[in-house]
Amino acid sequence: MKSDHAIPPAGMSRHLVPPAPPRRMTSASSTSSSPPAVPAPPRPQRRYLTPPAVPARPSNLPQAQSNSWSFFRDANLVLLVLVGCALLGMAYLFLGGRERVTIRIDDQETTIWTRQQTVRDALVEAGIPWNEQDLIRPPLSAALPRDGNITIRLATPIVVTADGAVMERRTQATTIQKVLEENNITLKPQDQVFLDGRLTRADASLPRYAASAGEPASFSSQNGTLHISVTRALPITINDNGTISTLYTTENTLGTALARAGMQVYIGDSVTPELTTPVTTDATVFIRRSRPASITVDGRTIRTRTRAASIEALLAQEGVQLQGKDFAVPAPTDPIVDYVNVNVTRVREEFITETEQLAFQSKWLPNPDLELDQRVVAQVGEKGAKNRLFKSVFENGKLISTGLEREWIEKPPQDHIINYGTKVVLRDxxxxxxxxxxxxxxxxxxxxxYAASTSGKAKDHPEYGRTRLGLQAGRGIVAVDPRVVSLGSKLFVPGYGEAVAGDTGGRVKGKRIDLGFPDDAIESWYRWVDVYLLAPAPSSSQINAVLADYPVERKK
Known part of the structure; x- marks a missing residue:
């Protein structure tokens, strides 16, 4: 009943086709009282079984008997035509009405066969969810396209933070600028835009939303959400020795604002207010310069004024210290000259130890001393550890060289060993x-x-009521997963009785059993039961000692 194996119609393969009667041989010279010799009849065409040899029939048999033999021969031909039509009908019932549909989700593509009429119903049948902002062509309410192509462009989930507000959206926009326009956010000069915490340009393209095919509503790692934040720039008026300029900044203090704008302030310069003062709207900074000198150190240039006599004193004035293998050009002992530029190179070595976890393996080993379905953890698995030591040399923060110093196994992994039973014990x-x-x-x-009427086949179907083993569906026949219970096994189900595992089903997978009932007496079953496999037990090679662990019974 739940099998696709064809079963020949009852009675077809067992009928013998009557042989064709021999045709009377007549002759113009036939005047003798004794009948003339009759030749053997021609060998009949094969139908299902070869008919036995037919002795010659006397030529004086009545004409009516000859016509009856021709009737039986034609009946077999009609029967063969009917069987062919039945097979063609079965193929039509299986394939008729199904259409091929190709669904393309961004750069991924899948193909389904469906009898649904609209785009929405086809997506629901295929288990493909969507969001309101996803772009689906043709529309959901439209009929399936003639070319069978459906495209889905997923909307990108975003979180926009600007001007103290946080907005969560999904968008089809391709650039940050379009996202901001959709949310009525206007950028001013020197405003900064950050994408996932990194400074970027407003006209930068949005990364593609990486969702799995068939899961447009699911976020990827870190929820797949893009975070866009806008930091507003504030205007500051700078009076630098009488030169007035306006600076827009997103920094927190005046000192960092000047540094970000490339306006270096050194010890000896007079700055009002102090460099640690927080930035406010329309703030004014007054700078009075001293003697000119410059120091290039730590990725920046310090422009200052100084009364020091040597490079060493200049560096001390600015709080620049040479440590370890650091060096300066000119040398620290050289005298100060006007507009001197001192380059300080920072040299440092880093040793980094990386630890890699080594996964353990799970091993299932049979144990003949344990009964079937008994499991014992013989050894608990533990992860191992592998260490690597790297050395890197930097000058002014720039990597000059790096290399692996050594590596070693800190701790080897330990396998996780599970013993399962293979011993068969008979019980009463x-x-x-x-x-x-x-x-x-x-x-x-x-x-x-289940019953024959719930198997999905019409009552006039040739296989209606037939099981996987060719048995008649009904009470005493159950459907099982052959990986759990072998077909043909005898078993006992409390509340149902004895039965034979004679059928399978598309939804009968793992630890499931479908109990057969007559069409007019089907009962309601949906509960966990203990099923007993009756003796005799099959050979050990036919027993699956480790059964599937699904579905899982929920303990009350």
Whole structure:
């Protein structure tokens, strides 16, 4: 009933086709009282079984009997035509009405076969969810396109933070500028835009939203959401020795604002207010310069004025210290000259130890001393550790050289070993009628019910009511997963009775069993039961010692 194997119509392969009667041989010279010799009839065409040889028939048989033999021969030909039409009908019922649809989700593509009429119903049947902002062509309400192509462009999930507000959206925009325009956010000069915490340009393109095919509503790692934030620039008026300029900045203090703008302030310069003063709207900074000198150190140039006599004193004035293998050009002992530029190179070495976890392996080993379905953890798995030591040399923060110093296994991984039982033990089971039978295995299965009428085949279908093993569906025939219970096994189900595993089903997977009932007496079943596999037990090579672990029974 739940199998796709074809079963020949009852009675077809067992009928013998009557042989064609021999044709009377007549002759113009036939005047003798004895009948003339009759030749052997021609060999009949093969139908289903070869008919036995037919002795020659006397030529004086009545004409009516000859016509009856021709009738039986034509009946076989008609029967063969009917069987061919039945097979063509079965193929039409299976394939008729199904259309091929190609669904393209961004750069990924999948193909389905469906009988649905609209785009929405086809996506629902394929298990493909969507969001309101996703771009679907043709529209959801439209009929399936003739070319069978459906395209989905996923909307990108974003979080926009600007002017104290946080907005969560999904968008089809391709640039940050378009996202800001959609949310009525206007950028001013020197405003800064950050994408996922990194400074970027407003006209930068949005990264593609990386979702899996068939899961447009699911976010990827870190929720797949793009975070866009806008930091507003504030105007500052700078009076630098009488030169007035306006600076827009997003920095927090005046000192960092000047540094960001490339306006270096050194010890000896007079700055009002102090460099640590927070930036406010329309703030004014007054700078009075001293003697000119410059120091290039730590990726910046310090322009200052100084009364020092040597390079060493200048560096001390600015708080620049040479440590370890650091060096300066000119040398620290050289005298100060006007507009001197001192270049300080920072040299440092870094040693980094990286630890890599080594995964353990899980091993399942049979144990003949344990009964079936018994498991024992013989050894708990533990991860190992592998260490690597790297040395890097930097000058002014720039990597000059790096290399692996050494590596070693800090701790080897330990395998996770599980022993499972293979021992078959026969036990007695008392049935409700008082009889005692033996069983060799008890399995906890989720039991449901079915009948021929619920199998998805019409009553006029040739296989209606036929099971996978060719049995008649009904009480006493159950559907199982052959990986759990072998087909043909005898078993006992409490509340149902004895049965034969004679059928399979598309939804009968893992620890499930479908109990057969007549069409007019089907019962409602959906509960976990202990199923007993009755003796005799099959050979050990036919027993699956490790069963599937799904579905999982929820303990109350």
């Amino acid at each position: 089971l008392t049935l409700p009628n008082g009889s005692v039978v033996q069983y060799w295995r008890k399995i906890r299965l989720l039991a449901t019910a």
